Amino acid sequence: MTADKTSGDKTSDKLRSVSALHVARQAGVSRSAVSRAFTPGASVAAETREKIMRAAEELGYQVNDLARGLLANQSRLVGLVVTKPEVGFRAHLAAALTKALIHRGNVPVLINTGQTEQELISAQKTLLGHRAEATIILSGSPPSSFFELARRNGQPLVVIGRSEPEADHIQTDGAAAAKLAAAHFVACGMTRLGLAGSLSGTPTITEREDAFRAEARRLGADVAVERGNDTDYAGGLQAGRLLIDRADRPQAIFCVNDLIAFGVMDHARKAGLAIPQDLSVIGFDDVPEADWLAYRLTTFRQDPQMMAAKAVDLLDLRQRQPDLPPIRERFNVPLVVRGSFVPHSAE
Structure with missing residues (x-):
């Protein structure tokens, strides 16, 4: 029994994520020093930062951005809501948006909606429950109640391919x-x-x-x-x-x-x-x-890349100036x- 317990503990250790505390012990510094080293603009001595980064690399440590975002009431998640994301142009637009959002520092979450209003509302509640930074809607099918839920919670919306009050829009002509x-x-x-x-x-x-x-x-x-x-x-x-x-x-x-x-x-x-x-x-x-x-x-x-870039631009602008009236971008198609x-x- 003892041998089995020891084996189980070793397995548990292997599965356990490396934390900032592990890095601090490896580098011989405080836990707060590790936190400052991974916070842009925070004050930490160059020698200390070098020790921390070396220890982090040796241990394979990655900052828990989700936990950090939740503490700041912002997870950096951005929901991509789309019906049948695997079909036609939507697949290429979803891929371009995912790439653009990752480059922006976001974590894109693809919500493949169902066909009923209840499934759509459940999808939006999931995003709100995880404190998503914004939602981008690629589908023409979500009902107005879907948008109303996001508005009541103060979540920015970018809508592609349809018109909806109080949301920013991207449309092709x-x-x-x-x-x-x-x-x-x-x-x-x-x-x-x-x-x-x-x-x-x-x-x-x-x-x-x-x-x-x-x-x-x-x-x-x-x-x-x-x-x-x-x-x-x-x-x-x-x-x-x-x-x-x-x-x-x-x-x-x-x-x-x-x-x-x-x-x-x-x-x-x-x-x-x-x-x-x-x-x-x-x-x-x-x-x-x-x-x-x-x-x-x-x-x-x-052009899916152009539309994705414009969606990211709208998110940036909305964060800088939240009180702007709804923005509508309409592109010609050659x-x-x-x-x-x-x-x-x-x-």
Whole structure:
């Protein structure tokens, strides 16, 4: 029994985190000296600091930033709230935000929301309970009660891709892009147009759909509208089949995102159509797959690195000037011309 107990103690020691007290004993200094050595701007003799840093390196010591933040009532956690973070452009934006926040000194926490309001509110309560510094919302689906809970607790919010009172916003001008897509199609003599949309009904998707339809009809073109169940590849196959199998098949299709465009293009080729000779396609997002030889998709580019950098800038500005009115940043999205459609202006 004694041998087993000793073995257990050794295992426990191995699993126990190295603390500032261990560093102090190794360096032969006080616990407070270790604390000052790892606090920017604190006073500590150069020789003492060198001993402490050498001991910390030997022991593998790391400052417990979470504990330090909780004592200061600020954990440095930043919540990234997103529905289906693994899908399409959201995956690239979440990755860019994570990298930018780590560079800022934050600890990003990805909250993969569920589909019910209660799941969303539980996610936000988790962030508030851990004293998150701020929340960045990438999804268009959280209900208004989600935002209200954060506001009541004084937590800064950055919202990407939707409009919400009393929050800072980052948006791309999807309406302008959709109008430009319609104008390019009509300028090339295409008057039977298609819109491949989504039943998801998020604000960004609705904005693109409405703008394309209005502009196309203003220019005298007919628009056939079909929507997949979601803004993904399967949704693109659904919408593509409904559009392409029509007797009055469109000459060109605007897709509300690239994943839908991929589905549309694959169904078109399955139906024996050549792209762009028989059918022109424009997408939205410019995910890396858009440049694959299988697609060579002409699409509007959202820049995830630029959007992530702007989100961090907004957090910095909000911390410096908390009483500023809500800030709205809106970016234009350039058209990246590839093989699925070439406008006259690019020829």
